[in-house]
Amino acid sequence: MALSRSSKLALSFIFFSCFSPVIPSLASSDDFLQCLSETMPNNLVFTQSSPSFTSILVSSIRNPKFFTPTTVRPLCIVTPTNASHVQAAVICGRRHGVRLRVRSGGHDYEGLSYRSERAEEVFAVVDLASLRSVSIDAATDTAWVDSGATIGELYYAIAKASGDRLAFPAGLCPTIGVGGHLSGGGMGMLLRKYGLAIDNVIDAKMVDAEGRILDKSSMGSDVFWAIRGGGVGGSFGIVLSWQVKLVPVPPTVATFSVRKSAAEGAAGILAKWQELGDLLPEELFIRVLVQKQGANFQSLYLGTCAELLPVMRAAFPELGVNATHCKEMTWVQSVPYIYLGATATAEDLLNRTTSLDTFSKATSDYVRQPIPEAVWAEIFTAWLAKPESGLMILDPFGGATGRVPECSTPFPHRGGVLYNIQYMNFWGKDGGGTAQVKWIKEFYAFMEPYVSKDPREAYVNYRDLDLGQNVVLGDGDDGVTSYEDGKVWGEKYYKGNFERLAMAKAEIDPDDYFRNEQSIPPLICEKKQTLRKAAHGHAQTV
The missing domain is CATH 3.30.465.10 (Uridine Diphospho-n-acetylenolpyruvylglucosamine Reductase; domain 3)
Incomplete structure (x- = not known):
């Protein structure tokens, strides 16, 4: 009976919102919560006063630096179990001026799925963890x-x-x-x-x-x-x-993990790895974890060890892969084996928990020209030798990814990309993280001559607010995100596709209801909002 009533209310609110958009700045958070209580079961909404609020909030926080007394937390967390609950949250949010942030796994590197950079922002989180079919x-x-x-x-x-x-x-x-x-x-x-x-x-x-x-x-x-x-x-x-x-995928895949130290010529082997590109079969993927004084080459091959070893001897003999390095298993077993270690099993893929003991900072680059061996040697001696140093994860491109035109999807890092770099650094509860964050920022600056340019590309799933943040034009919640300011960070993630994304945003959400510090702005509203901002400023001076 309650579900039927919720459905009817949702339909009435949909009808209303389609034809009568509400100005968000005029609404209250109390009205929003009341609206939720009328359109979905109360046990799916956790306010800050709820006994379970903190445990629900923490359940998908992956970086404890975003769980502090100063973190701007949501007004409430909505935990929908079906589509009508999500609809109700959106309709109530629009009707009463409360924006929504959406969380699935909580891995956003800046925590924007459950927190805000702006202390004054009133928002709710829609946590999709129960929608997992x-x-x-x-x-x-x-x-x-x-x-x-x-x-x-x-x-x-x-x-x-x-x-x-x-x-x-x-x-x-x-x-x-x-x-x-x-x-x-x-x-x-x-x-x-x-x-x-x-x-x-x-x-x-x-x-x-x-x-x-x-x-x-x-x-x-x-x-x-x-x-x-x-x-x-x-x-x-x-x-x-x-x-x-x-x-x-074949019933059997092969993996290997080979570590080379700087003393064993890791710089030269890395320089060679960069140049292999499309010379390697598309069935072969070799990523590299570069940390301290070594580089760990981890591979997945869609085939057996007997098929892989001749390929490695012919194409990449410098790495010295032999039968002792190679392990065979099913594809689903390879994922936890590579990521979690040799003792992990396929059942470990079902474990959703992570530790809140490790703090982190990350950013990214794309490489289109091989980095000289001398630069790799300098990275080992001048950067990775520091006690506060982090690591680089290098993921190769080419193959099927490179054959897709840049404009086919918003993801533009396609043909001509040799590999992606993810820079990461970590610290524990007892460390302040200042030195580790400083290392990442300075190392990122050092790498500028050797990575992509105009723009310096970045991967949006390794989100970094240091690349830029949105500016809202207009009066608070009644304004929209600036397209021109969004381009500062947006073209690094999306290159020329950013403009088309902003046009699509204007088509589906012209009022910019769904927004955060790095959300896509609606392009068509830019001129209108600039005029509104100018008029508002003139009125204040008068």
């Missing part, structure tokens, strides 16, 4: 997966349903939420063979800023293009679920 269609080799599922849960379900004959090309970390990962691109160890996660998305269901549920057809081609790589942080709406194309 995975449905495999073996007849069509496709799957529907909810945004609140983790990558690990998706992988486990695919392997179980397909008898280890199918996979999905996404990231390594099993606790990443599907929603955020696919919204930003989704790089992983199958990208040279099958491209990015977003290259394999074929449909989606999304709640827009008016509370409507849209699919690929009803949202339109521009918006469907935009959410596949340009939708991090819910810029266009709240994606409930994704239909993805699954890819074939």
